[in-house]
Structure formats: C-alpha cells, structure tokens
Amino acid sequence: MDKTYDHTKVEDKIYKRWEDSGTFQPEINPDGKPYCIVLPPPNANGALHFGHAMFTVEDILIRYHRMKGYAALWLPGSDHAGIETQFVFEKKLAQEGKSRFDFPRETLYGMIRTYVDENRGGIQNQLRKLGYSLDWTREKYTLDPSIVDLVVETFKKMYADGLVYRDYRLVNYCTKDGTSFSDLETVSEEKEGILYHIQFPIKTGGFITIATTRPETLVGDVAVMVNPKDKRYEEFVGKTVLLPVVDREIPIIADEYVDMEFGTGAVKVTPAHDFNDFEIARKHELTFPPIIGWDGKMQHAGPLNGLYVKQAREKILEILKEKNLVEKEEKHQMVMKICYKCKTILEPLPLEQWYVKVDTLRKQAIDVVKQGKLKIVPKSFEHPYFQWLEGLRDWNISRQNVWGIRVPVWYEVENEADFAVTFLDKKGEYHQGLLTEILGQGFSFEEILEGLQRVIARMEAKVVFEEQKQKDKRYLPETDTFDTWFSSGQWPIVTLKTARPGDFEKFYPTAVLETAYDILRSWVSRMVMLGVYMTGEIPFHDALFHGIVNDPYGKKMSKSKGNVVNPLELVDQYGADAVRFALVYGNATGSDQSLAYPKLDAARKFTNKLWNMARFIEFKMQQDTSLTLQWGSLDEIKTQSEEDKKMIEKTQKLTVEISHYLDKYQFNLAAERLYDFAWHEFADIYIEDVKNRTNQNSFDVLVSVYITILKLLHPIMPFVTEEIFDTLTHDAKPLIIQSWPTA
C-alpha cells in the first residue's frame, strides 16, 4: 500500500467496477424490500453546481438501505427545463444576430432539441464523479416519448374530470420573452415611481381627482371608483366622467376596495391591465378592453397607438399637462413585478390560457401532511407548505414558449374570425393577423400551418384532442406548451411507469423525496397534488430538505457575482469522499452552510487517516507472519481480553447509533460520531493499545472493528472505504453490497 491515499488513482476505477457489475440496480438484492428515491432531475442542458453535490444525502440513504438488504433504487433523469433552456438558446441565437421569431415553431423546436442533445450527458458524468450510485440503466428524460405520452394522458384525464379549463383572464406577461408566467415565476422589486393626481372632468360640470402611477392606461379605463363610506365623494357616485384624451364616458362607482387614506381616495379602473381592477370589473360586470398588446405596444389607444408603455406615459403626461389636468406629482415607493429572467417589468395582459383547478388537489395535498401520511423534514418547512397551498389560486399551466410539451389540443376552425395567427411564409416573411385576413391575402391554410409560430384561439373555438380530429375539417394546433412543473410534478409516477415493467407497482410510493428547500412550493407541492390525484397515493413517504451552499463568506453563489465554485474542482482537489463528508459534517439537516475549505482539508486528512489504519494492519502482518487476516461479525468473536470486549461493545453501540442517526436523517451527527470514533477511540487509543499486545485474537478484534467502521462509513465515503476493503480482504463481494453491521 502507498504511504498516502491518492483519490485520483481509485475513484474512476471503483465507480466503473460498481456500475459494470450491476451493484446500482435494485436487482442486486432480489428478495429485498423496495426502497426508492427518484433523483430531482437536473436541467438536461446544465452543468453541475453545489445543489447537486448535496444529493450526497440521497446517496447516503441509498447505500445505507442497499447494505441493509433493501432492493434500493435511485432513479436518475434530467429535465428539459422549458423556459430556462429556451432562454439560453435564444441568447445563443442573439449572438448570431437572429431571434426565435425568425423560425417556424417546428424548426425552432428541432434546433433546440439538437442543441440540448449535444449537451446532454455531461451532467450524468459529473454525477458519477461524486460517486452517486444511481441506476443508469433506468435513466429518464422529461421529453422521452413514453413520458410525454403519460403527461398528455394526465392532462386528458384532468380535462375529462373538469380539472383543467381554458379561461380568458389576466396573466403576468413578459413582452420581451413573449410568454406568461405563473405567480411563482415573478420577482418583486421595489422601485421609486411617481403618483400622479389627475383631474377627470365630470360631464355635468366640475371634476374628480384620481391618483395613479400609470397614467398611460387611462385610455383603457372603464370606471372611476371611490369608497362608499367616503363623505367627500358621496354625491359623485353615479355621475359620468368624460375621460380625457380619448373623450369616452365612464361611470363613477363605489366599492369598499378603495382605501380612503391613499392618494385622493379616488382611483381609475383599468381591468385589462391590473389584477385588482380585473376582479372589480368582473364583480361590477364591466368590460375590459386591452390597450397594451403582446409586443408591449399600445393599441386602441388613440394618440398613443404604437408607442411602448414608457413612451406612452410621457406622451400622455404631455397632453394632460397641456390641458392643465395634472394637479400634483409625488414620489411614491412601489413594488413592481419583473420577469425573473430578463428583468423586464411584467405587464398584466388578458390572455386565453389553460388552468388547473386547484381546490380539491390542494385540499388533498394539505390533508396528507396534516394526517401524518407524508412527513416533512425538517418540520419547520410544513409552515410554508401549508401557507402556500392555502393561498393558491388556479394554476396557469400554459407557456408561450416552444421548448416543452405542447398542450395536446387542437382547435376546430369553424369561424375563421375566432383565430389570430403568426407565421412565416415560404419566403420567410413574417405575418400576423386574424385568420380571416391572412386567408384573404391569398395564403393557403397549409402554408400557414407549415410556417406556424403561434395561434391564439378565442374562447369560442372548439377544443378537440388528436384522435377526435375529423378528416374533412380544418384544425389549428394549440401552440402553448406546459409549464415545466406540470410535467416534473408527475416525475415519480412517469419515471417508474416507464423504467421497467413492474417498477411502478414495486417502488411507488417512493421512500423519500430529497431536494433543496427552495423548490418546496414549485415542485414538491405540485408532486403531492398530482401524485395523489393520479394514483390516490402520496408520491413519497418523506419529503426531506437540504439547505443552500453559500460561498465562503456566506453569500449566495451566483454567476453574476462571479463567486460560483464548481464542486468538481473540489472533487479533483480533495477527492469525492472528502467533499461528500465535508458537506454533511457540521451541517444540520435543512440549514444553509457556507463552503468551508478548512472542513474540506480535515475531511481529506480523515481519508488518509483511514488509509493508514489499513497500512498498520498490513504492516503488522508483515512484521508477524503468523498472523492471518480474518474478520467476522462482532457478536461472534471470542476473546478473553477485557479491553477487546470493551472495544467490541463500544463498536456495537456505535452501529446502533449510526443506524439511528441515518434513520432520523441526522447525517451530520452520523459523520461527526464516526469521525470521532474512528480517529480518536479506535486509532489513538485502541490501536496504540493493541500495538503492544498483538496476538491473533486481539488482531481479529481489531480487524473486525475496523471493517465495521468501514461499513458504517461507506455510505458517506464510498470510494476510500471500498478501496481499503478490497486491498485488505480481496473479498469477492465489494463493500457496497456487504451487509450492514448488526449490533
């Protein structure tokens, strides 16, 4: 044996041996009880980051249960990550001076697929570097045809059950990325704005002053609103206002919603571009004329037509000031919703979208946790889970991006005026407009279909599925795709159903879902809702959360800050075992940690310490050739020495402790205890003691205790323990599938 442990010589070699010999497959323990973890699928197009290194926790659980004899399955996969990936691809296009609007839908999809396929596989090899015992023979991808089929089936079932529906309502829309976002995908930012006090003339004389931060939307106003209790405006209610600039008549109405303290106590109602106003408009049965288009430009807005929102604001203020209607301007702190990707201010726009009705799903998802069927660890994450579910509104599952699973419906073209289309003609020229107009310009229906980018169908259009299409009728496809979370929300089901026959029946519900707490809402709660809905059972028994790894100064790692550390560099430098150990040591389950180099150093020294314990054993046998290496379970060893008996007892106690810690997901305590025991109790005290009184009997105890330590440590530090075990024992059965010590 070398004097020091060199991880670079052993890790790849050992991983290959494990993988090639099928030890990662649950069939290795054919009679074992099932134990399954489905890996949270990384972005197929992404690279490894520290979040992935925290999946060490899952490997620990899998290895532990595998050694305990379970048929342990850790199922890998990757996610197409719709918007994220398309965003990256569009950046690449932009570098080539192109945009996604230069390609028909089908072409663009193909280009992104090729691009992703070229990059796929990278992350899988990186996960291998960390030693993860994933069953690669069962690997899945969210866009595998078999998985897409199942996702589509779910949608159809929900449609049949009345759980998905189409509606025309306001969505958060990024005019730059050209897609809507769910509430979860928006980011709020505090900005300084200006609150304008504007006089609205009243038809019968006089005026009422309203306060607004968005004067440009005035052209889309349908009412002025005051609080019914507001004495100042009592006599105004019911009167008619003559909207400036566009000279339209709108009523003054009363609603409790208005805060009398704020501004002037009178507000304008713009239902098409404000979430509150939209609700008000529905309540009071008002119309909601859209005056901002999907391109971010004003429309049906008189003199503001064609202007971007910002320009429109300047223009209208100019006009209002000319007419002397701006009474006052005051600075005002306000919260804007911005696109989490490109930081553009999101516009609330009315749009036809697909929604999931959440009422019953939400209730079931709450109940399974309240009833204790599904355990959330650490418990403190129950709060945000309940809180979010309780406040949940119907889930917008349509996205206007191309890279994803298309919402699998078609619209029957009965009335051509019900459709607006955008497409590229054969020359590659862009067209947009009502289907009626486009066909009138001499383009054929087939040509439109071929160059299609987007279809907007009115609520009136008839919805059919592929198999319901009739030969003699014309159909336009829905061009929206599913929110990524709609498909990944079914991940435990669709992976197991498509992996091997019988897998689903055997492994569902899975044992534990382990992930970073930041996707508790977006992913975990969706999996519970969809899992319970589709199968009648929870998708996993425990939901276990780990924290975020920050940079050494406690700051969040981010590309823009430039403080991102690639875990693979650390694996090269310290070894996978040391990285894994350092990540669980001294970090309570679920809490954040800062990357600590001293800890990595300590962990690497520990691997070397373990290595040298083996060297000592080898050295002893060279020194005294009569000694033979034999090892067995601790309760079978016979010894007369009091010290040896004590050591055996201590080690037995240790196995109980470690098993307990792992069962309780207290990985830090397991790591700390093992470190302390191996280094100080075993090496510093026991080895030193046995050194001077070695006989075959005490040697047996020493070797057996040592191998017990290796086994207990194996889930956390798989490589070094395996290498030592192999070098020392030459056992035909590798450590990874040796049985877990019993006390």
Next chain:
RNA sequence: GGACUUGUAGCUCAGCUGGUUAGAGCGUUGCAUUCACAUUGCAAAGGUCAGAGGUUCGAAUCCUCUCAGGUCCACCA
C-alpha cells in the same frame, strides 16, 4: 406588512424530545516523534451559549419581549 430562520470558543459550525465540569474542525501555545500516518501524537489556553424577563428542582435547549443578521411570501392604485 406577514411568515420562517439565525445569533454558542479568534473563525466555520454541531448540540435530538430541558438533566452531571457546553463539543468538533481550523487557528493559537507548549512538548514529542527513525516505531501505520508530519495529511502524526500528547497536552494547554480560549465561551456569563446576543440581551432582558418568565416557566422549572434544573435551560444553550421551552415561553414572552428587545436588539442584530438572513431567506421567502404579499393585489394597495
């Protein structure tokens, strides 16, 4: 505005359902070492467990408040 979370040795953090002199790693100081390991061993210094009050026979651990960080959520024009 609401929720969650953190404040323990110089630094980074453990400490489960409250129970003898509060722990680890790194750092610091002294000593040892041809003997598995200098990626070592032995030993030492270092904390009124953020502050105040309360519950208790007993609290770093439970409750209340204060101070100071962090994260997430929120429709006030």
